Amino acid sequence: MSESVAEPTIEQQDPEQLRREWVKTHFQKANQFLAEKGIIPSKVIADESRYLAPYFAIWKMESKQPTKQTFWVMSGDLPSDYVDVKAAVTARDAIRHFSMMWQLKAENLHKSGATKDETQLKFANLLVSRAESLFQMQNDEKLWAELA
Template sequence: MTEQQQPQMQEQQWIRTQFQKANRHMAEKGLIPGKVYDKESRVLPPYLTLWKIMESGKGQKYWVLSGDLPTDLVEDTHIKSAREALRHFSLNWQLKAENIRRTSTDKTQLQFAALMISRAESMAQMQMDDRLWAAEAGA
């Protein structure tokens, strides 16, 4: 294996791991992962992946977020692109974190809220960076 192949192999392994996390998260929510919409999904190593996956039971589509952050999902209703999905997750996490901060005194919950805010801010920055979405705009 050449030095050039090593980072590519590591990236491919990271992507596989994130895909497995996304599928596992769906299964934990009682959803059976089905078709993956590769062209609509986005992979931004080493930070996050946004998979558009059809649930095979009912045929509903979901955006599933995984990476260096908590795994999450949302139905694709009214969310037309990975960029919009990332914006949704960012805003939603900020609201959830603020709710935790207002209602909890549990140290673990407050640490989780801080993590959510940090990741939500990073997602918001990524969502606003046009360079990351050039392929999506051309699609």
């Protein structure tokens, strides 16, 4: 009779291993998101990318030729999104940009009447919630002190 081995629970797993798995998962999510937009990533600029597991990751990614471009790509416990690197110099600036952009998107959904649809209302509320959280995180000097 063989003895079964129980899988470790989340509490028993190594926090560093969980963090690495989260980063890997959200890196793949960012790649897939860009691919769905018709952008094929060629490399990530890791030293300029940042993440705060399990909340968000902001990746600086280059696309393949012939139209080589660089983007900031957001993934995590929020809507995936991207913007040309020209919109923000640093990851922190990109987070601020996404925060403001999502506030405006939510406001436009409300103004257009789209939020009469329950799905659109939930999406607008999600955008506002995540935008506010991102703004707080990008504004928290303690999170960015080690990078100065």
